[in-house]
Amino acid sequence: MAIQLEAYQWILVLITVISTVIGTVKILWGRIELNLNTNFKTFQNQLEEVSKQATKSQQDVRELERKFYQFQIDLPHSYVAREDYIRGQTIIEAKLDALASKIENVQIRQGMNQK
Secondary structure, X not given: OOOOOOHHHHHHHHXXXXXXXXXXXXXXXXXXXXXXXXXXXXXXXXXXXXXXXXXHHHHHHHHHHHHHHHHHXXXXXXXXXXXXXXXXXXXXXXXXXXXXXXXXXXXXXXXXXXX
């Protein structure tokens, strides 16, 4: 059993097959394009979000730097350096020792005058 087709029938079958292939390609291309657009939009949104977070983190870093510099400025007014404290204590102790020896000398003189 052989199928015999006329020339116009072969042309119609060929046009139908080509149209089917072209239609399928158009549908697939449309889906690919839609998927790409969705991916690009998602990527763009993520980039914007990362950019906002980066800007916020830069502002946070600047705020921390400002607070640190303010701390460095206030530090000498709030705290005494160890060497300065030791120097001050040494001076006070030397003055107390000098005062104690003067008082001792006065007591010795009074003891000698009473005899």
